[in-house]
Amino acid sequence: MADLKKPPLYEEHLAAGAKMVEFGGWMMPLQYTGIIEEHRRVRSSAGLFDVSHMGEIVVKGYDAFKLVQKLITNDAGRARGDRVIYSPMCYPDGGVVDDLLVYPRDGGEYLLVVNAANKDKDLAWIRENAVGLAAEVEDVSAATAQLAIQGPKALEILQPLTEGELASLGYYRWTRGRVLGVDCLISRTGYTGEDGFELYFAAEAAPHVWRRLLAAGKEKGLAAAGLGARDTLRLEAALPLYGHELGPDISPLEAGLERFVCLDKGDFNGRAALAAQQEEGVKRRLVGLIMVDRGVPRQGYPITAGGREIGRITSGSYAPSLEKNIALALVAAGTISTGAEVEVSIRGRLNRAVVVNLPFYRRSKK
Template identity: 55%
Template sequence: MELKTPLYEEHVKAGGKMVPFAGYSLPVQYPTGVIKEHMAVRTRAGLFDVSHMGEILCTGEDAKANLQMLLTNDYTKIKDGQAKYSPMCNEHGGTVDDLIVYRKFEEEYLIVVNAANKEKDYQWMLDHQFGNVTFTDVSDQYAQLALQGPKALEILRKLTDEESIPEKYYHAVFDGRVAEIPCIVSRTGYTGEDGVELYLAAEYAPQMWNALLEAGKDEGLIPCGLGARDTLRMEAAMPLYGHEMNEEVTPLEAGLQFAVKMAKENFIGKKALEEAGEPKRERIGLKVTGRGIIREEQKVSLEGTEIGTTTSGTHCPYLGYPIAMALVKAGAVRTGDKVEVDVRGRSVEAEVVDLPFYKRQK
């Protein structure tokens, strides 16, 4: 039996097509359809329910030291209100999960983890904790809404004042108020667009959802489901756990070098990454030039020789053509090379392109 987010009834009322996802019943799309939802986020604004994500509180005088050991990124210089993305590795250098850490103050951090990995991540943290630190799973206390798109901040300003809106990307206001509801306002997202993610007490979620939709009517704000969330993150070439990375794929192979600080004194998995040397695989982007749509776990070949496997693939509404990401032998191809992908026994041609596929104009 799937769990329901605090917004379940709102999705049903709006005609959301509910599907099981990461243990929850969530809307894959609304009657508007994935393409219109995707285009709304790229050109106007879209509203997502991401309450299925997990939240873990890390507190105590050794909180930062624990984060330094658990995560590949460097948290020594993180400031109050700042957010930082990081992979979390196992002893073999594989990826346990990728997550975001917010610093509230010196001894209190909010960690946001992927829904499907919530229990696993929490247990991993408990199993590796040391010193004066407490990890607390607070996921049930929070609802999370993502307001994304070029008009997102314009809509938000109708319901709050400037003090509640973070000035910079990857920053958060912990004591924000939107529509008179206390919340954390975070300048983050998973769409490749500007926007915010709001964390608030679960019981206020329907009130916030409806207040945002009402405020954004003139800007064309619409609710969006999992389908558009996936096509948007694909265009922006954002990796998804279980696709571009897993416990057998290192963050370096997944192209996340920016968040792996090898100069750091130590972290779980560092020794394995050092011993492995240069990554043997790399994540690449593919633009489909043949006929067909490429999906995940399809073989990629160069001149008849298999070089890797696709990790995600879809037709992208804004770009207007199908794309895919793949994990291939490092150095096997360069931008502009033509490869073939085996789509259910049929060879589909694709061209290697630079990532991301789409980048918003700032």
């Protein structure tokens, strides 16, 4: 436990009575008042997440674009101006190293935002791929804090605290501005299925921004939310989590992320394997399940249909917005379709579930 990293807001979380847990090599807040309460607050008003454990890596130099284009399955050319892109990053065999956000910066630089548990592995992989290229790779994670304000009232809460207009900032767009007097990269992105913003800024300013944001938004329902609610929120929105829906043995095509795989952009890591998989047809696909019988499906639980095993749960939980138990699962392609009934083996007992379209939850848009 002594080797675990602590975010800049560690003492703030303790003071707020957060339940702290190990996550990706960090001590992070799982919950404050309760996962279900925090989840519903994000859906109805707004929640503030400390996600400073995420990794931030800057790629710069003459060949920065060439390196990023080699690394990711999406087209790095789409990350230009104020546009952010999401992309898997693959090994040559099509398995996933990580999934990340790509921000274009001035001077042809790129900011890559990666998962906390994968940061060191990602950094080594990126540097390995940079050999022979005129590109510099810099880890700026320790100097960077990241907060996410998510929910239908996020804009209403954040705008009065920000120098610059946010309403016109589109989804997956970013800008620079000052929030509570602190220089920030402000991005209209998130991991909850709700509207919201992610703020990147100097780590030493984190306590100031955290306290004042919570105080300013309190009357509108803003409160701190932990990683527990973040997970149930992303699951309802059917957003993939590395180590569950993505991994070295799961390709982006199997995970249903084909729209983020640009086979026509030229060569990149995993292109040949993914092209072959697309041509032959994926052997597995990601589906959504809603439990009919009682029981919470968990990662690794077997799924059967017609008396034979067809796949396994990748993520499962109680869904507060639906008031039902739900799951994402990888199943053999062609074995089931939407509306079909399957069984999930929970502690040796077969519990009925029905296959549904994804996502489980979709926010209403004005």
